[in-house]
Amino acid sequence: MNPADTPDSPDSGGTPHQKHVMTAEERAEYERLRRHAAVRHRRVRRAGSSVLLLLALLLAPLAVVAAWVQDTVSDTDRYVETVAPLASEPPVQEVVINRLTDRVVENVDVRAVTDSLTRALQDAGAPPRVVEGAESLEEPLRNAVRTVVDRTVTRVITSDVFQQVWEGANRRSHAAVVNMLTGDRQGALRAEGDTVQLDVGEVVDQVRERLVDAGFEKAAAIPDTDRTITLFQAEELGKAQDTMRLLDIVGTWLPVLTVVLAALAVWTNPAHRVMLMITATGVGVMMVVLLVALAVVRRVYLDSVPPTALPTDAAAAIYDTFVRFLRDSTRTLLVVAVITALVAYLYGPGRPARAVRTVADRGTTAAGRGLRRAGVRTGSTGRRLADHRAWITGGVIAAGALALVFWNHPTVGAVALVLGIALAVLIVLAILAAAAGPADRAGQRAAP
Numbered sequence: 001m002n003p004a005d006t007p008d009s010p011d012s013g014g015t016p017h018q019k020h021v022m023t024a025e026e027r028a029e030y031e032r033l034r035r036h037a038a039v040r041h042r043r044v045r046r047a048g049s050s051v052l053l054l055l056a057l058l059l060a061p062l063a064v065v066a067a068w069v070q071d072t073v074s075d076t077d078r079y080v081e082t083v084a085p086l087a088s089e090p091p092v093q094e095v096v097i098n099r100l101t102d103r104v105v106e107n108v109d110v111r112a113v114t115d116s117l118t119r120a121l122q123d124a125g126a127p128p129r130v131v132e133g134a135e136s137l138e139e140p141l142r143n144a145v146r147t148v149v150d151r152t153v154t155r156v157i158t159s160d161v162f163q164q165v166w167e168g169a170n171r172r173s174h175a176a177v178v179n180m181l182t183g184d185r186q187g188a189l190r191a192e193g194d195t196v197q198l199d200v201g202e203v204v205d206q207v208r209e210r211l212v213d214a215g216f217e218k219a220a221a222i223p224d225t226d227r228t229i230t231l232f233q234a235e236e237l238g239k240a241q242d243t244m245r246l247l248d249i250v251g252t253w254l255p256v257l258t259v260v261l262a263a264l265a266v267w268t269n270p271a272h273r274v275m276l277m278i279t280a281t282g283v284g285v286m287m288v289v290l291l292v293a294l295a296v297v298r299r300v301y302l303d304s305v306p307p308t309a310l311p312t313d314a315a316a317a318i319y320d321t322f323v324r325f326l327r328d329s330t331r332t333l334l335v336v337a338v339i340t341a342l343v344a345y346l347y348g349p350g351r352p353a354r355a356v357r358t359v360a361d362r363g364t365t366a367a368g369r370g371l372r373r374a375g376v377r378t379g380s381t382g383r384r385l386a387d388h389r390a391w392i393t394g395g396v397i398a399a400g401a402l403a404l405v406f407w408n409h410p411t412v413g414a415v416a417l418v419l420g421i422a423l424a425v426l427i428v429l430a431i432l433a434a435a436a437g438p439a440d441r442a443g444q445r446a447a448p
Contacts, residue, residue, distance in 0.1 A: 042270050049269035056261035057282045061290040063255040064333065068326040070251025071409075078325075078409075080171050085321050087166035091314035093157050100157075100207050101150045152214055156207050165206060277344035284337035290330050294323060328411055335415050336404070343397075364427060368434020382436025385429055396425050 072079050086092050156162055262279050269275035298319050305315045346353045371377075378385070385392060400422040404410050407418075 045268050045270055049265045049275060052261050052265035052268065053275070053279055053282065056258050056265055056279070057286050059254060059258045059261065060283055060286045061293070063258040064287075064290060064329055065326065066251040066254045068329060072325070073251075076171060080167055082322065082325060083170050084163070084167050086318065087163040089314070089317040089321065091311060091317045095311060095314045097150065097153050097157050100153045101146060104149045104153070104207075104211060105146050148214075149211065152211055153207050156210050161206065273344050273347055277341050277348075280337045280341035280344065284334050284341065287330050287334035287337065291327065291334075294327060294330075298323075325409070329409075332410055332412050332415060335412050339415070339419060360430070364430035365434045367431040368436075371431065371435040376435060378432045378435045382433050385433035386436060389430075389433060392429060393426060396422050396429075 072082055262283070266272055266275045266279055298316070301319050302312055302315055305312075310318075346356055368382075400418045403418050404415065407414055
């Protein structure tokens with residue numbers, strides 16, 4: 001036996017064990033097992049990534065609604081900004097004007113006035129025709145009273161005073177939204193049985209005071225009852241209140257959880273770029289679903305409000321005013337999702353993506369050559385930009401994403417502005433990198 005082929009024992013003081021050299025068959029078996037383990041590992045990662053993506057997509061609409069509820073309830077300025085336009089909506093103003101006018105006219109006893117006039121004429125010995133004419137004055141007098149009252153109420157409701165009173169009342173009673181969701185009977189917005197009602201008591205007080213000042217002393221008798229307008233009427237209000245309370249509790253953490261799940265879905269998948277594109281597309285689809293759901297809920301709400309309680313145009317104005325910020329947030333996320341999916345696709349190997357990148361490179365290179373011909377060279381700065389182009393591009397994209405994250409209530413316009421700035425920065429940096437010239441970059445690489 002050849003001693004060279006026999007490994008020395010550790011205690012013999014000889015050389016350490018020699019490495020085992022695998023044969024071709026052993027190497028092939030090892031590679032087969034390694035590929036099998038890698039395939040199984042990728043399958044597990046894809047399965048886990050798919051589960052995380054499914055959870056993120058299911059939670060995305062709830063996260064948007066929860067964040068909207070939390071923002072509206074917790075931020076006084078946001079709440080006032082939400083309900084303030086109701087005071088200037090013509091359909092809503094018309095409802096308030098008609099309700100208050102009817103109430104005032106009902107408290108003006110026109111028949112008593114005409115009866116008193118008739119008795120006075122009879123006692124004075126007026127001719128029967130004159131007495132009969134006094135009796136027929138009831139309807140014209142009632143119309144005249146209604147015209148004057150309607151004019152006075154309209155001036156109050158359509159003036160800046162009404163809007164100031166409206167905003168001030170809502171600012172002081174910011175807890176009204178919470179009361180509606182929890183069923184408490186306090187504030188301007190309250191739940192009453194299976195209906196949601198709007199308290200216009202302060203407006204009634206203002207109108208009553210103006211009418212008394214105008215000489216209608218009977219207006220002081222306007223009762224304090226019937227000072228509410230029914231906004232919602234639904235048998236499922238109790239369930240909706242429970243759902244809203246749950247959304248209010250998770251309003252802070254549900255969006256964070258959704259973002260974390262989506263990020264983990266992209267990170268755990270072996271194909272990060274493809275998974276990012278799939279995730280962004282899925283989020284966009286869920287935002288479209290949420291917009292459709294809001295339209296369906298709007299139709300259901302309008303059908304649930306009787307025209308006798310609230311005209312359809314006023315009900316539509318109230319609903320659209322209350323959910324307009326939710327719609328804006330949903331549209332903003334839809335635009336962000338579309339942009340993210342498009343960027344992920346443009347980084348891929350597809351023929352259209354390569355064509356776009358080629359056109360962009362040619363354009364920036366031509367612009368850089370133009371700068372060089374004009375005597376403008378970026379030197380070492382341009383060379384650094386060219387050598388670290390991937391990192392710089394990622395940094396600009398990350399900066400744009402952070403700008404949207406820290407933007408207070410970003411809109412579609414804000415997304416377009418940030419996108420435009422980011423593209424402009426990337427184009428300028430690419431032109432500066434191209435202005436360094438291929439010879440300069442080659443010389444820098446050869447120097448080391």
